[in-house]
Amino acid sequence: MGYSIDVYDHNFEEEVLEKSYEIPVIVDFYAVWCGPCQMLKPILEKVAQEYDCIVAKLNIDENQSIAQAFRVEGVPDVKIIRNGEIIDGFVGVLPEPQLRELLVKCNIKSQLDEKLDAIRQELLAGNRSKVAELFASLLTQYPEHRRVLIEAAKFYISEDKLEKAEELLSPIQMDEREFFAEAQAVKALIQFKAECVNPSGNGELESKFSRACCLTLDGEHESALQLFLEIVETDRQFKSDGARKAMLSIFELLGNNHPVTKEYRKRLMMVLY
Structure with a gap:
């Protein structure tokens, strides 16, 4: 530092x-x-x-x-x-x-980026207790840093610590253009978690929506987007346009330049217009 x-x-x-x-x-x-x-x-x-x-x-x-x-x-x-x-x-x-x-x-290195990369490596290795320890340290060192708050919130959602995730995201306000949209997308993951664990209905669309939410949480974004797109094609108004909004949240999480985002944004536009 x-x-x-x-x-x-x-x-x-x-x-x-x-x-x-x-x-x-x-x-x-x-x-x-x-x-x-x-x-x-x-x-x-x-x-x-x-x-x-x-x-x-x-x-x-x-x-x-x-x-x-x-x-x-x-x-x-x-x-x-x-x-x-x-x-x-x-x-x-x-x-x-x-x-x-x-x-x-200018080859000036970010210690924070290096620490976040180390966390990603521990996640890939399945060392979740180590990840929790590293995030606790980062949150102490960077208590207001928006990137740390967002990445930690994602982790706590995967650990079913939804209240902790919401608490971390709450300081990020609408005028913070770089972070607000992504924070809202991460908040959507909290809703996905609820739908994955407790589907709100028993019909075919409810089942498909719940499955898409589970796939999103598992990082299977392309498969999730395909299911959400099918729901949009079948019933745009389902869950108050919930499938389309879910797709937009995934686009935000992946980033505009991600190839899956580009492909499914194009497909969504074709269905809508």
């Missing part, structure tokens, strides 16, 4: 240039009066918590010598320094997903 630090003209060489030979340094040239700077600030603070790097914040109004030396003309101006040299950067507010792509390009 990296850290965030305020730097000044007098310690810039020591805290930024010298440290950059040990670990990448992201320098945030900002101004107190700058609105976009305040928007970027929490994103960079998150980076400092997650990545093997230093986030060095420099107020250009109080440290004009360094700002001039780096030819800063507008803020926020972010420069990534490694081995004493600028290797990349940007001016303005870069959306978090694009910032993460830039960090990958």
